[in-house]
Amino acid sequence: MIDDREIVANVLKGNYQAFELLVKQYQKLVYFVVFRLVKNKEDNEDICQEVFIKVYNSLHRFAFESKLSTWIATIAYHTAINYLKKYNKEVLSSYPEDMDNYHFTTETPEYELEKKSESEYIHHLIMQMPVNYRTVVTLYHLNEFSCAEIQEITGIPEGSIKSYLFRARQLLKDKMKKDIKFLQNERR
Incomplete structure (x- = not known):
């Protein structure tokens, strides 16, 4: 397992190999979060790519106030929910009362x-x-x-x-x- 602080520091220095390691470390987590929300496989792949783009672009704001995995899962969750809302798919609040x-x-x-x-x-x-x-x-x-x-x-x-x-x-x-x-x- 990689050291999150070290990998983040290396990514922020522009080390693309470090970002590849980060993606490899967390791609299953992102996939599972997105896959459980969005059922279409092609959309899942696009959303997962979007998640890692957001992670890369926002990494400078990550302050280790939570675990890196939690932060990445949060981005994955919100990206998938936004997709569902945008395309009028099943949203979080819909569940059977009976x-x-x-x-x-x-x-x-x-x-x-x-x-x-x-x-x-x-x-x-x-x-x-x-x-x-x-x-x-x-x-x-x-x-x-x-x-x-x-x-x-x-x-x-x-x-x-x-x-x-x-x-x-x-x-x-x-x-x-x-x-x-x-x-x-x-x-x-």
């Missing part, structure tokens, strides 16, 4: 489970969740950010983050139980 009537997919559970491995199946379920749920689940469980860091990245109050995490986990658990029950009934 969780019992929320449907994940039109495909049968058997088809989904046979077609994908367990992790791909869970990924598939996460991608069908409302944007705010999949965002906090991704940042918390996959990127291992704390609730305070997620608040810093997204601007969502910490209490709401905890609530979204609880609801998202419950949604996943309920959907997986229904799918397993469906599969068991199909096999009888």
Whole structure:
């Protein structure tokens, strides 16, 4: 792992190889943040490039008041949200009020489970969740950010983050139980 202070200092001195190292270090983080918000692959690639352009252009303002990863994730999150707003895509505030009537997919559970491995199946379920749920689940469980860091990245109050995490986990658990029950009934 690279030393963030050293890499930032080198990038600010004009060392492009240092910036390449920074990109390599954080490209997965940026991709995961953007990918969980924006579903179109081509758009994801463009947004990720835009994120690193913003990182490069703003790096002189980064004062190490937070972790570099948190700062970069914040830029990625806001760039993706701005894309969603600009193109009238699903925005963060849209989530179902009635969780019992929320449907994940039109495909049968058997088809989904046979077609994908367990992790791909869970990924598939996460991608069908409302944007705010999949965002906090991704940042918390996959990127291992704390609730305070997620608040810093997204601007969502910490209490709401905890609530979204609880609801998202419950949604996943309920959907997986229904799918397993469906599969068991199909096999009888």
